[in-house]
Amino acid sequence: MSETASEVASGTALPPPVIILVAPQLGENIGQSARAMANFGLASLRLVAPRDGWPSASALAAASGARHVVENAEVFPSLEAAIADLHYLVATTARIREMVKPILSPETAVKQIAAKAASGQRCGVLFGRERSGLENDEVALADALIIVPVNPAFASLNLAQAVLLVGYEWRKFVAGASLGRATQFDGPAAEGLYLNKSQPATREELFAFFQHLESELGAAGFFKTDDKRSSMIRNMRNLFGRAALTEQEVRTLRGIIVALAGLRRSRNRVE
Amino acid sequence: MSETASEVASGTALPPPVIILVAPQLGENIGQSARAMANFGLASLRLVAPRDGWPSASALAAASGARHVVENAEVFPSLEAAIADLHYLVATTARIREMVKPILSPETAVKQIAAKAASGQRCGVLFGRERSGLENDEVALADALIIVPVNPAFASLNLAQAVLLVGYEWRKFVAGASLGRATQFDGPAAEGLYLNKSQPATREELFAFFQHLESELGAAGFFKTDDKRSSMIRNMRNLFGRAALTEQEVRTLRGIIVALAGLRRSRNRVE
Numbered sequence: 217m218s219e220t221a222s223e224v225a226s227g228t229a230l231p232p233p234v235i236i237l238v239a240p241q242l243g244e245n246i247g248q249s250a251r252a253m254a255n256f257g258l259a260s261l262r263l264v265a266p267r268d269g270w271p272s273a274s275a276l277a278a279a280s281g282a283r284h285v286v287e288n289a290e291v292f293p294s295l296e297a298a299i300a301d302l303h304y305l306v307a308t309t310a311r312i313r314e315m316v317k318p319i320l321s322p323e324t325a326v327k328q329i330a331a332k333a334a335s336g337q338r339c340g341v342l343f344g345r346e347r348s349g350l351e352n353d354e355v356a357l358a359d360a361l362i363i364v365p366v367n368p369a370f371a372s373l374n375l376a377q378a379v380l381l382v383g384y385e386w387r388k389f390v391a392g393a394s395l396g397r398a399t400q401f402d403g404p405a406a407e408g409l410y411l412n413k414s415q416p417a418t419r420e421e422l423f424a425f426f427q428h429l430e431s432e433l434g435a436a437g438f439f440k441t442d443d444k445r446s447s448m449i450r451n452m453r454n455l456f457g458r459a460a461l462t463e464q465e466v467r468t469l470r471g472i473i474v475a476l477a478g479l480r481r482s483r484n485r486v487e
Numbered sequence: 488m489s490e491t492a493s494e495v496a497s498g499t500a501l502p503p504p505v506i507i508l509v510a511p512q513l514g515e516n517i518g519q520s521a522r523a524m525a526n527f528g529l530a531s532l533r534l535v536a537p538r539d540g541w542p543s544a545s546a547l548a549a550a551s552g553a554r555h556v557v558e559n560a561e562v563f564p565s566l567e568a569a570i571a572d573l574h575y576l577v578a579t580t581a582r583i584r585e586m587v588k589p590i591l592s593p594e595t596a597v598k599q600i601a602a603k604a605a606s607g608q609r610c611g612v613l614f615g616r617e618r619s620g621l622e623n624d625e626v627a628l629a630d631a632l633i634i635v636p637v638n639p640a641f642a643s644l645n646l647a648q649a650v651l652l653v654g655y656e657w658r659k660f661v662a663g664a665s666l667g668r669a670t671q672f673d674g675p676a677a678e679g680l681y682l683n684k685s686q687p688a689t690r691e692e693l694f695a696f697f698q699h700l701e702s703e704l705g706a707a708g709f710f711k712t713d714d715k716r717s718s719m720i721r722n723m724r725n726l727f728g729r730a731a732l733t734e735q736e737v738r739t740l741r742g743i744i745v746a747l748a749g750l751r752r753s754r755n756r757v758e
Contacts, residue, residue, distance in 0.1 A: 252648070254641040281641055316733060323659075364655070365662050370525040370552055377523065377651055384635070384652055388594075391636050433743065436750035451739060459730035468722060472700075475709035476744065478751030 230333045232386055233306075234260045234340040235379060236298050238354060241267045241346045247278025247286060248376035249343075254282035256383030257390070261289040262298045262340075295342075295354055300420040303337035304329065304460075307350055307358035308378050310371055315352075315454050318360040325362045326385040337416055341382055346375050356450040357419070359457055417466045425466050426453055432477045501604045503657055504577075505531045505611040506650060507569050509625060512538045512617045518549025518557060519647035520614075525553035527654030528661070532560040533569045533611075566613075566625055574608035575600065578621055578629035579649050581642055589631040596633045597656040612653055617646050688737045696737050697724055703748045 235253055240246050240263060250261060263270065270291045279286045292298035299305055306325050320328065329339045342358055344350035355361065364373060364381055373381075417425075430449055439445035461469070506524055511517050511534060521532060534541065541562045550557045563569035570576055577596050591599065600610045613629055615621035626632065635644060635652055644652075688696075701720055710716040732740070 251641075251645075255637045255644055255648075257638040281643065316736070321659075365658055366526045367528040367658065369528075370522075372522075372552065373526055374522075377526075377648070380648055380651065381655055384655075387636055387638065388592075429743075432750065433746055436746040438742065438746040448739070451736070452743075455730055455732065455736050455739070459726055461726065465722070465726050468719070468726070472704065472709065472723075473747060475704055475707040476747035476751060478707065478754050 243272030243274030250285035252380035514543035514545030
C-alpha cells in the first residue's frame with residue numbers, strides 16, 4: 217500500500233465495492249453494467265453462472281470503452297464462492313423482503329461501504345437476474361438491502377441502471393470526501409470500534425459456521441419439515457448475518473455448538 | 488390548482504421538470520429515456536426533431552411499461568419552440584463549456600428546479616444527441632449546466648442514463664422533502680421498517696435467553712475457568728445484543744439451545 221495518509225483520509229484511496237451479478241441473462245446487460253461501472257470508477261466485476269456462458273461477445277460489444285471491466289470479470293459457479301472473501305455485502309432488491317435487515321438507500325449504502333472499506337473490509341454489492349431479481353436465499357446472505365426510491369407505479373429498473381445508480385452514489389461520495397465534505401459517517405462509524413480487536417469474519421468462515429449449526433440442528437431433529445427448514449435457515453442466517461460477526465465470535469459460536477451438542481465427547485467415545 | 492399549501496411546502500405537489508431530448512438519433516434511446524422518467528415519476532417528454540421521425544415503433548418497444556410517456560411526447564421542429572413556455576432551463580453536458588454559466592451537479596440542479604417550481608415556474612432539462620451532445624448555441628439557451636461527476640477516464644454516459652440520474656435526484660429530493668428529511672431511507676428510520684412483522688425483544692426476554700444459554704453452557708462444561716467465564720459471557724451478550732433481536736428470533740435461539748442440548752444428552756445416553 218503506497219497511498220498517503222491524506223489520500224486515505226480523503227477517501228480517494230478507498231477501494232470501490234465489488235459488483236456481483238447473479239445469473240445475469242443477457243451479455244448485453246453485463247456489458248452495459250460494465251460501462252456503468254467504468255463511468256464511476258468501479259472496476260471489479262464478478263459473475264455468478266451467467267446464463268449464456270462466458271466469455272460473451274455481446275458483453276464485450278455492449279461494453280465498448282469498458283472492455284477492460286468485462287475482460288477482467290471473474291466467473292464463479294455459485295454465489296457462495298463469489299462472495300467468500302468479502303466482509304460486507306449489500307443486496308439490491310426492488311421490494312422489501314420479509315427479512316430483518318437494514319434497508320438502505322443507495323446513498324446510505326455507499327456511506328456504509330465506505331466506512332467498512334476504510335477499516336480494511338472487502339465490500340460487495342449484489343444484483344439479481346434481469347427478470348426475477350435475487351431469490352430469498354441469496355438475499356439472506358447479505359448484511360443489508362438497497363432499495364432505490366423509485367416510483368412505486370413503475371418500479372422496474374434494468375440491471376445496468378441499478379448498477380449505474382450505485383456507482384453514481386459511490387463516486388459522489390468519494391468526490392465529496394476528497395473535497396472535504398460529507399465525510400462524517402452516521403452510525404456505522406461506531407461499528408468500526410469493535411473491529412480493532414478482531415477482524416470481521418469472511419463469508420467463508422460464516423458459511424462454515426452456518427453449515428456446522430445447520431447440520432447439528434438437523435441431527436437434533438430441529439427442523440420439523442423440509443418445508444419449514446429452508447425458511448428457518450434463512451431466518452437464522454439473517455439473524456447472525458446482522459450481528460456482523462468477527463472471526464473470534466464465529467469461533468466462539470462454533471465452540472458453543474460443540475459444547476451444547478456434545479459432539480466432541482461422543483466422537484471421542486466412538487473412536 | 489387544488490393542492491394545499493402544506494402539499495406545496497412538502498414538495499409532493501411540485502411539478503417535475505420537462506425532459507427535452509434534442510435531435511435524438513435512435514428510437515430505442517427515446518424509449519429507454521421514457522422508462523427512466525417513469526421510474527422516477529417524470530412524465531412530460533419533448534422531442535426536438537427526432538432523426539428517424541415520429542411516432543417510432545422502436546421507441547414504443549423500448550419503453551415497455553412506460554408507453555404512456557412515449558405516446559404523450561410532444562414533438563417540436565426547433566429547440567426554441569420546444570422551450571418557449573419554460574421559465575428555467577438546465578442543459579446537461581459532458582464537458583465544461585467556455586460559457587459563463589453556473590455548473591451544477593444533478594443534485595444541486597434538482598434543488599434549483601424545485602425552488603423555481605415552488606414559485607410557479609415551469610422548468611426543463613435539456614439532453615443532447617447521443618453521439619455529439621448539445622451544440623454551443625443550444626447550451627447558450629440554458630440558465631445553467633448539469634455535469635454528472637463521472638470518471639474522467641471514461642466519461643460517456645448514454646442518453647437514457649443521463650435522464651435516469653436526473654430523474655433519480657428529482658425523486659430523492661421530492662421524497663426527502665415530503666418526509667422533511669434529506670433522503671428517504673437515511674438513518675435509523677430505515678431500521679424501523681423491518682420491525683413491523685415482529686416486535687423487538689424486550690430486555691426481559693433477552694436476559695431470559697442469556698440465562699438459558701449460559702446455564703446450558705455451564706452444564707456442558709463450556710466455561711473452563713471462572714476467570715474466563717465472565718468475559719466470555721460479556722462477549723456473547725455483546726454479540727447477540729448487536730443483532731437487535733426480535734421476539735421471534737429469541738424464541739428461535741432458545742429452540743436451538745433446547746435442540747442442541749437435547750442432542751448432547753441423547754449422544755451421552757447412546758454410549
